[in-house]
Amino acid sequence: MHGDSDQQDRLVEAVAEAYEEQLPLQIVGSGSKVFLTEPTTPDSRVDPGKLLSIAEHSGVVEYRPEELVITARAGTTLKELEQQLAREGQMLPFEPPRFSGAGTLGGAVASGLSGPGRPWYGALRDAVLGVEMINGRGEFLRFGGQVMKNVAGYDVSRLQAGAFGSLGVLLSASIKTLPKPVAELSCIFELEAGAALAKLRAWAQLPLPITATCYVDNQLRVRLSGAESAVLWAVDQIEGDVINAEAFWSQLRNHDIDFFRKEGKLWRMSLPPSTPLTDEPTMIEWSGALRWVYSEKALFDWAGQQGGYALPFNGDYSTQSFLWSDQELHKRIKRAFDPAEILNPCRVC
Amino acid sequence: MSRALVTELLRANLPARSLITDPKALKPYETDGLTAIRELPWLVALPETVQQVEAVVRICRSHGVPIVARGAGTGLSGGARPHKDGIVLGLSKLNKILEVDVDNCVARVQPGVRNQAISDASAKHGLYYAPDPSSQIACSIGGNVAENSGGVHCLKYGLTVHNVVGLEVLTVDGNFLELGGKGLDSPGYDLLALLSGSEGMLGIVTEVTVRLLPKPPEKRVILAAFHEVKAAADVVGNIIGHGLIPAGLEMMDRLAIEAAEDYVHAGYPREAAAILLCELDGIEAEVESNVTFVLRLLEDGGAYDVRVAVEPEEQALFWLGRKAAFPAMGRISPDYYCMDGTIPRTRLSEVLESIEQLSRHYGLRVANVFHAGDGNLHPLILYDANQPGQLERTEEMGGKILELCVAVGGSVTGEHGVGVEKLDQMCSQFSAAELDQFHRLKEAFDPELLLNPGKAIPSLSRCSEIGGMHIHGGKLPFPHIERF
Ligand SMILES: Cc1cc2nc3c(=O)[nH]c(=O)nc-3n(C[C@H](O)[C@H](O)[C@H](O)COP(=O)(O)OP(=O)(O)OC[C@H]3O[C@@H](n4cnc5c(N)ncnc54)[C@H](O)[C@@H]3O)c2cc1C
Numbered sequence: 102m103h104g105d106s107d108q109q110d111r112l113v114e115a116v117a118e119a120y121e122e123q124l125p126l127q128i129v130g131s132g133s134k135v136f137l138t139e140p141t142t143p144d145s146r147v148d149p150g151k152l153l154s155i156a157e158h159s160g161v162v163e164y165r166p167e168e169l170v171i172t173a174r175a176g177t178t179l180k181e182l183e184q185q186l187a188r189e190g191q192m193l194p195f196e197p198p199r200f201s202g203a204g205t206l207g208g209a210v211a212s213g214l215s216g217p218g219r220p221w222y223g224a225l226r227d228a229v230l231g232v233e234m235i236n237g238r239g240e241f242l243r244f245g246g247q248v249m250k251n252v253a254g255y256d257v258s259r260l261q262a263g264a265f266g267s268l269g270v271l272l273s274a275s276i277k278t279l280p281k282p283v284a285e286l287s288c289i290f291e292l293e294a295g296a297a298l299a300k301l302r303a304w305a306q307l308p309l310p311i312t313a314t315c316y317v318d319n320q321l322r323v324r325l326s327g328a329e330s331a332v333l334w335a336v337d338q339i340e341g342d343v344i345n346a347e348a349f350w351s352q353l354r355n356h357d358i359d360f361f362r363k364e365g366k367l368w369r370m371s372l373p374p375s376t377p378l379t380d381e382p383t384m385i386e387w388s389g390a391l392r393w394v395y396s397e398k399a400l401f402d403w404a405g406q407q408g409g410y411a412l413p414f415n416g417d418y419s420t421q422s423f424l425w426s427d428q429e430l431h432k433r434i435k436r437a438f439d440p441a442e443i444l445n446p447c448r449v450c
Numbered sequence: 451m452s453r454a455l456v457t458e459l460l461r462a463n464l465p466a467r468s469l470i471t472d473p474k475a476l477k478p479y480e481t482d483g484l485t486a487i488r489e490l491p492w493l494v495a496l497p498e499t500v501q502q503v504e505a506v507v508r509i510c511r512s513h514g515v516p517i518v519a520r521g522a523g524t525g526l527s528g529g530a531r532p533h534k535d536g537i538v539l540g541l542s543k544l545n546k547i548l549e550v551d552v553d554n555c556v557a558r559v560q561p562g563v564r565n566q567a568i569s570d571a572s573a574k575h576g577l578y579y580a581p582d583p584s585s586q587i588a589c590s591i592g593g594n595v596a597e598n599s600g601g602v603h604c605l606k607y608g609l610t611v612h613n614v615v616g617l618e619v620l621t622v623d624g625n626f627l628e629l630g631g632k633g634l635d636s637p638g639y640d641l642l643a644l645l646s647g648s649e650g651m652l653g654i655v656t657e658v659t660v661r662l663l664p665k666p667p668e669k670r671v672i673l674a675a676f677h678e679v680k681a682a683a684d685v686v687g688n689i690i691g692h693g694l695i696p697a698g699l700e701m702m703d704r705l706a707i708e709a710a711e712d713y714v715h716a717g718y719p720r721e722a723a724a725i726l727l728c729e730l731d732g733i734e735a736e737v738e739s740n741v742t743f744v745l746r747l748l749e750d751g752g753a754y755d756v757r758v759a760v761e762p763e764e765q766a767l768f769w770l771g772r773k774a775a776f777p778a779m780g781r782i783s784p785d786y787y788c789m790d791g792t793i794p795r796t797r798l799s800e801v802l803e804s805i806e807q808l809s810r811h812y813g814l815r816v817a818n819v820f821h822a823g824d825g826n827l828h829p830l831i832l833y834d835a836n837q838p839g840q841l842e843r844t845e846e847m848g849g850k851i852l853e854l855c856v857a858v859g860g861s862v863t864g865e866h867g868v869g870v871e872k873l874d875q876m877c878s879q880f881s882a883a884e885l886d887q888f889h890r891l892k893e894a895f896d897p898e899l900l901l902n903p904g905k906a907i908p909s910l911s912r913c914s915e916i917g918g919m920h921i922h923g924g925k926l927p928f929p930h931i932e933r934f
Contacts, residue, residue: 167688252864308665310733330736
């Protein structure tokens with residue numbers, strides 16, 4: 102999976118052929134996020150299709166640190182990408198989960214997941230500047246580019262983020278990078294969930310250099326990043342105990358902390374950040390805007406009433422999780438890119 | 451379609467003051483900020499409620515009437531230019547700030563609310579809305595969303611798309627899409643991103659939820675003068691390459707400096723070949739250390755005159771010249787044509803040099819005033835429409851500049867949109883398959899092509915007419931049209 106390998110022609114040909122024969126394709130990177138979308142009881146009416154692996158289509162195509170942009174093929178592993186960036190003192194702003202460690206850039210874009218810094222550094226989609234892709238008709242297409250500002254045509258690049266490969270086979274992406282902060286410190290607080298949420302919301306109104314927050318098991322951790330002077334100032338402002346939490350943030354990002362290993366049904370909820378807490382075991386990220394809750398109840402409606410949405414994160418991935426606001430429109434968009442509905446047909450059923 | 455019938459139906463659904471049909475009263479709506487391109491609509495509807503917007507869309511749809519949404523009409527690419535057989539749907543009366551939700555740091559507003567009004571309403575809470583197009587006292591948030599507008603501070607704080615968290619959109623088939631909200635993620639395809647910059651082609655924005663940021667406690671504005679354009683351009687790359695992202699980083703060249711100076715007397719060094727304006731914000735200690743850092747880079751990079759504005763009045767003066775640069779051009783030239791290409795930052799000095807060569811070749815002066823930090827050029831070509839042939843040469847040269855931007859890996863538009871103005875240039879940036887994909891996407895939202903038809907994406911036949919998806923000199927669009 103390492104090194105440079107340009108499989109574009111082969112991939113274009115494979116999709117064109119599948120389109121010709123109207124045969125479905127299942128696009129896979131490393132397979133690290135299959136659990137996110139795979140129904141535990143597969144829908145036998147839908148043929149998941151032939152596997153189309155993009156893992157071999159890999160390698161960094163262009164990286165100019167002073168432009169804050171990296172362009173890489175979809176099969177490039179996040180690990181490799183981040184190693185290259187680290188050598189230049191840069192990082193992926195959206196801190197994607199690496200899961201098993203083999204996750205690819207294509208997989209990260211397709212699943213659209215952002216890490217602990219999302220409210221401050223932006224989401225994965227915010228960092229997507231351009232893509233090269235193959236649509237469901239086997240056509241090679243390029244949208245966006247490597248520049249920060251670009252309003253020529255519809256923003257098809259960002260549309261790929263979180264589309265789970267249902268609109269096209271991602272060949273490469275140009276991603277905005279960020280300089281790593283000069284200084285980083287974390288603080289910890291021991292307190293009740295309600296008090297933690299109140300603190301988080303009060304801080305959100307102040308110009309503090311916060312870049313991650315996590316409340317779990319009665320502990321609130323806050324990451325502060327930026328110029329050294331700013332970070333030290335902020336430690337004074339929030340009056341927290343400084344701890345070394347580098348490992349914690351990395352584990353949190355990879356869903357590798359104990360909270361994810363509890364028994365029960367886990368829900369991931371995106372909510373207005375000041376939404377009141379419930380009694381269930383909860384982990385709070387994103388200054389309140391991301392909640393992880395263990396609950397045997399279905400939380401779709403509750404989250405909807407609060408002005409957010411819930412996604413079951415383990416266990417049964419029923420089609421409910423994709424009850425999108427406008428099914429019809431989603432289907433029409435899908436067909437605009439993939440008229441024969443051959444790309445990842447199981448992901449949008 | 452019967453105009454009389456449609457008018458009658460609209461009358462039944464809207465207050466009388468919300469319908470304009472008198473040709474004299476329609477006049478102000480015949481153009482947006484790109485005043486050279488005009489077309490009289492046969493009717494303007496100015497609904498006062500979302501229900502009325504819905505009624506207008508329903509009536510137009512059932513009678514096949516094209517709808518051109520319009521915010522404040524400050525767009526610079528003809529996006530809100532009326533359709534000759536269609537109506538203009540003006541959103542300016544939907545101008546209520548519905549909520550400033552301090553707990554969630556968001557504001558929920560109607561589409562006709564002016565950009566500046568959001569920051570004004572949030573100021574008492576120490577919050578503000580970051581994207582700040584120069585037109586912010588006039589332009590509407592709905593228009594900002596439709597153009598994905600930028601501003602001086604977008605270098606650090608992002609464009610409209612990065613600062614909008616929720617949209618309510620009315621599709622042409624009468625459905626309201628609730629995209630995002632006060633939270634950060636939303637399920638399904640990222641239609642929020644797709645709608646941003648879609649130029650009123652996919653839906654009518656009826657409500658916008660924006661994220662509010664805490665005001666930075668301190669800021670400094672640095673003005674640095676250079677004897678050479680190239681040196682200034684190189685420092686821009688250097689600052690950012692060193693990992694520092696200023697709140698704003700703008701550049702002006704000599705012609706722009708002189709014109710601005712004559713106009714507003716900002717105290718700019720007239721002899722400079724270029725100046726950089728760099729704003730740094732944050733908490734005091736951080737700002738101080740960043741200023742020191744930038745000053746060193748400026749000196750190493752050959753700046754011969756560097757000033758730091760600490761007091762708000764002086765900062766405002768530094769910015770005044772930059773903000774007045776466009777009107778200042780109007781004083782030194784009968785006409786000017788504003789371009790909006792983007793390029794990779796590292797190609798800045800090379801592209802500016804090529805523009806200079808083009809300027810000599812065509813015998814037309816070019817002033818450069820632009821968002822250097824994110825590589826968004828605004829070359830202003832000065833010309834006189836009354837001189838025979840000048841306009842044609844201007845447009846030819848403008849086309850060459852945009853081709854140059856595409857050739858170095860950039861884009862024909864960074865923030866002003868395609869509208870009707872850059873349709874031909876789109877042919878040089880996109881392949882037939884890509885344009886076709888855009889059209890298919892449009893049809894998924896609007897199969898009868900009623901929303902702002904003919905804008906933003908050129909037809910394939912148009913592109914092949916102007917020559918195999920590439921622009922050829924002398925065949926630029928609207929040769930009869932004078933430019934803003
Ligand atoms: C002096 C001046 C300075 C400028 N400076 C900048 C700048 O710094 N940065 C920048 O990015 N732009 C700038 N602009 C361009 C312009 O102000 C922006 O594009 C602005 O966002 C347009 O807003 P508007 O309300 O005037 O929209 P309009 O011009 O009325 O419309 C623009 C487009 O949006 C669509 N639209 C409007 N409202 C809606 C709605 N509710 N739903 C769906 N579609 C809608 C229209 O159909 C049209 O396609 C400047 C313009 C001027 C005149």
